[in-house]
Amino acid sequence: MFKIFNLVEEAYESFDQLSYNELMHIRGQNRVISLYSMKNRVLEEASRNFSLGLGTRILSNGAWGFTRTNIMDSDNIRSSMVMAKKLAQTASNYQRTKITLSETRPVHDSVKSQCHKPIEIASQDQIIKTLQEISTGISTSLTELKNINLSLLGLTDRKIFLSSEGSRIQEEFSKVQLKIDLLLKKHDQLIPFSETYGHTGGMELFDKIDTDSIAENIVTEAKPLLEAKACPAGIFKVIIQPSLCATLLHEAIGHPLEADLAMAGGGFNETLMGRKVSSELVTIYDSGLVEGGLGYFNYDDEGVKCSPTTLIENGTLESYMHDRTSAAISDVESTGNSHAWDYSVPPLIRQTNIGMKAGDCTMDELIEDINQGLLLEGTFGGMANSNADFTFGFQQAFQIRQGHIDQVYLGANVSGNAIEVFQTIDGISNKAILRPGACGKGQFAIQGRIVPAIRCNIMIGGKGGT
Amino acid sequence: MAINQTWEILKENVQWALRLIEEHIVAAEAFYTLKNLTQIQIRNSEITGNNQGIDGGIGFRTLIGGNRLGFTSTNNFLKKEEVLKAVENAINLAQISTPNEHVCFPEKSNPKIIKGLFDNEFVTTTIDEALDIAKSGLIATEAVDKRVKVKRGELFLEYGWKGIQNTLGVEVETKNSRGVFYLGAIAQEQDQVTGLCSEINRTTSLDFDAQKQGETVARKVLNLLNPKTITSFTGPVIFSPEVVADHIFAVITEALKGDNVIANSSAWTDRIGSPVAINSLTISDNPLLQANFASQPFDDEGAATTQTLLVKNGELKQFLQHSSSAKAFNDKTTGNASRYGTGWDITRLIVGSGYKVQPIVYPHNLIIEPSQYTLTDLIEEVSHGLFIDSVAGFPHPGSGLVSAQISRGFFIEKGELTQAIKDTMVVGNVFEWLQHISGVSKETKQFDFCHMPALRVEEVKIVGREQ
Numbered sequence: 001m002f003k004i005f006n007l008v009e010e011a012y013e014s015f016d017q018l019s020y021n022e023l024m025h026i027r028g029q030n031r032v033i034s035l036y037s038m039k040n041r042v043l044e045e046a047s048r049n050f051s052l053g054l055g056t057r058i059l060s061n062g063a064w065g066f067t068r069t070n071i072m073d074s075d076n077i078r079s080s081m082v083m084a085k086k087l088a089q090t091a092s093n094y095q096r097t098k099i100t101l102s103e104t105r106p107v108h109d110s111v112k113s114q115c116h117k118p119i120e121i122a123s124q125d126q127i128i129k130t131l132q133e134i135s136t137g138i139s140t141s142l143t144e145l146k147n148i149n150l151s152l153l154g155l156t157d158r159k160i161f162l163s164s165e166g167s168r169i170q171e172e173f174s175k176v177q178l179k180i181d182l183l184l185k186k187h188d189q190l191i192p193f194s195e196t197y198g199h200t201g202g203m204e205l206f207d208k209i210d211t212d213s214i215a216e217n218i219v220t221e222a223k224p225l226l227e228a229k230a231c232p233a234g235i236f237k238v239i240i241q242p243s244l245c246a247t248l249l250h251e252a253i254g255h256p257l258e259a260d261l262a263m264a265g266g267g268f269n270e271t272l273m274g275r276k277v278s279s280e281l282v283t284i285y286d287s288g289l290v291e292g293g294l295g296y297f298n299y300d301d302e303g304v305k306c307s308p309t310t311l312i313e314n315g316t317l318e319s320y321m322h323d324r325t326s327a328a329i330s331d332v333e334s335t336g337n338s339h340a341w342d343y344s345v346p347p348l349i350r351q352t353n354i355g356m357k358a359g360d361c362t363m364d365e366l367i368e369d370i371n372q373g374l375l376l377e378g379t380f381g382g383m384a385n386s387n388a389d390f391t392f393g394f395q396q397a398f399q400i401r402q403g404h405i406d407q408v409y410l411g412a413n414v415s416g417n418a419i420e421v422f423q424t425i426d427g428i429s430n431k432a433i434l435r436p437g438a439c440g441k442g443q444f445a446i447q448g449r450i451v452p453a454i455r456c457n458i459m460i461g462g463k464g465g466t
Numbered sequence: 467m468a469i470n471q472t473w474e475i476l477k478e479n480v481q482w483a484l485r486l487i488e489e490h491i492v493a494a495e496a497f498y499t500l501k502n503l504t505q506i507q508i509r510n511s512e513i514t515g516n517n518q519g520i521d522g523g524i525g526f527r528t529l530i531g532g533n534r535l536g537f538t539s540t541n542n543f544l545k546k547e548e549v550l551k552a553v554e555n556a557i558n559l560a561q562i563s564t565p566n567e568h569v570c571f572p573e574k575s576n577p578k579i580i581k582g583l584f585d586n587e588f589v590t591t592t593i594d595e596a597l598d599i600a601k602s603g604l605i606a607t608e609a610v611d612k613r614v615k616v617k618r619g620e621l622f623l624e625y626g627w628k629g630i631q632n633t634l635g636v637e638v639e640t641k642n643s644r645g646v647f648y649l650g651a652i653a654q655e656q657d658q659v660t661g662l663c664s665e666i667n668r669t670t671s672l673d674f675d676a677q678k679q680g681e682t683v684a685r686k687v688l689n690l691l692n693p694k695t696i697t698s699f700t701g702p703v704i705f706s707p708e709v710v711a712d713h714i715f716a717v718i719t720e721a722l723k724g725d726n727v728i729a730n731s732s733a734w735t736d737r738i739g740s741p742v743a744i745n746s747l748t749i750s751d752n753p754l755l756q757a758n759f760a761s762q763p764f765d766d767e768g769a770a771t772t773q774t775l776l777v778k779n780g781e782l783k784q785f786l787q788h789s790s791s792a793k794a795f796n797d798k799t800t801g802n803a804s805r806y807g808t809g810w811d812i813t814r815l816i817v818g819s820g821y822k823v824q825p826i827v828y829p830h831n832l833i834i835e836p837s838q839y840t841l842t843d844l845i846e847e848v849s850h851g852l853f854i855d856s857v858a859g860f861p862h863p864g865s866g867l868v869s870a871q872i873s874r875g876f877f878i879e880k881g882e883l884t885q886a887i888k889d890t891m892v893v894g895n896v897f898e899w900l901q902h903i904s905g906v907s908k909e910t911k912q913f914d915f916c917h918m919p920a921l922r923v924e925e926v927k928i929v930g931r932e933q
Contacts, residue, residue: 183864
């Protein structure tokens, strides 16, 4: 598959210092990132990053040791393995509770995600034409535009996973993401707007949605901001559109249900397992196998097959997202959620494609029941705390009065506690949409989210009157 | 192979590749680093990770006829053919880029010598000694009170080299060491769990007082128990150095970046010579302080760094520049090319930092000048307000809008901190807040890219559960 991995396999096969009760995981990775950045219709950056490296993790006497290197010769790879063992043995002297891992079957597999038009070999003229068409389409329709920045990023990973338990897995996948950032100006006020498109695959992303449609969508969503007033503050009945619900789901529910956070006495602690933690309308899952999702993986970085995991079913807490360590503590199987951003860092529990099951309401039905409320759209990212407190930003809001959309407001942040807010969900739209997402839990990750619109009560930190 | 031998090979390969392509380009630059990294991780009261490794690589920028720029990075630097392939790839990418009349590389300058940026103890410290530091912090935190648990912690030790060569005569290198110790704890009492409360120390020498840091974070998190909801109000708020370094720094930085002024995305475009803050506020960028975590003698394209006065007595004096943005202003670089500053740029976060990216304009060590008033003095003058020690959320750097959840805040009544608060947000605009500062603290704290005091701001909107 990739010839440098032969060197990794040779070093692994010849490593004779592993005791029978020790375990070794090796992850080799070759990554190519292509970036095209167009600022104000000028191609400001065309760049490519090549990286190659190896991460070695050894479990000895209940403790992990991890080393990484990008100096890929046989001697150095071997030294890296020796050091990982030494680090594990040293760490075991400091560990009060010994780490054990849940069982997993050895796997031999080679998988490749669907990619019809790899960005690495795509015509650069075509890439630039795509960015120019979108830039021009937006710029000509928004005269108040002060700045427009498009970043098209393609990432291709070729990975190998070797385990002393007998697994040998090769994976190859490509992901493409387009981020569009606008800065509008009205009466000396700068107004930001951004949107992201992305999928696991190649440049066929722009076959699914053409450049004219992208430009048109952006203009349609951004234009109302030019008439927007400051958003009010207080607790409101709101409809959270999928573009924002993606952030809510990831921050408010996703993070607290990652076992490493949950089992340390977080907001969704183990005493709540099997109990109602949200409105009965809510069913939430995580799955690495969502085709096209930016969190598409066949296997995690402990060699566990990814599969759909129901986290909350009809409001009842059913499972956390697990790696093999947390699964062993809970006496369950790993859910395949152990992922590392790249070879240089050890894996930790991450969401892949987190989703919320669609409900049975049309958008009109969600809106018509609200006498006084807000419709929130677009995301500016968010954060979650271990006690299930969360906050995230929305890009714009529309006032709802007696079942009708009214005044537009500028973006602000919402804040709340997931357990309290999710109890208030009383309507879910009948269509869930696949959205791109990103996360920075200690290390970076790009992920997918499958989300409908929801209706709930939430606190809004707007600058306008209450 | 010893790490210093690896560094010599890296340099040789860079020189070799630049020589080979010289006749095909107008100018070329290599930014290269080699670092030894040690990380100790703490999760849920346990030392769970123990990581070591070497990371090195090269980023090539090439400028060809018609002022077209290309960039490629590689970490496969021991193989000459891979290094050459990378720089040739940068030339190919330059051929498709749009001509930019302002893009340029700096010429040779004379970086100042800054003492105290490298401590050999980072080289000689064993993994046991690093583990002892982490363990000491963990034990000290939980020894304060049995309700306190360390949820996350990380000791990060790094030493290594950074070098820059360009075909205009720049050839500089520096060796430095940096250590960061993060401790994050929660407090639990019956059904009540606080949010995560953290304390971070940054240093260039191995002088961590892990025990003191642990005791500090434990005391801080205990104060968060039994928080109360509050009624919305508008009034005085004291922002801790952490909040200033997070939200206020992000907004000021975006306004001060010369490349943002060119792109019309700075709120301070056309404001040179105009007041942008109260008349006692002075802001500078100073990367020349001895033994300072954020100091560096030259920037990330090899230009000598300098102390730059940005805002004096409330008046905007200067924007931050790297060589290309300075050329657009017909000015000199302020030595603020950075390959580590990211702000909130998701694309840049995916690609990475250092040799993996091109430089952007960014402060090295933004400093709001402290005053003679202590934090206690600032609090004593408030009859009804808040002390905000930590917030969650992202500001809108361009517009200055802040709408954030208060993750650690305390009510101030009659000059005293009284009660932890919950379910509360702080709302406003940093550019307006700069006009309403009523106090700057004497106490300051060092962060990755800034050194900040606490600020007291009048007329800040606070949104509570009760209206």
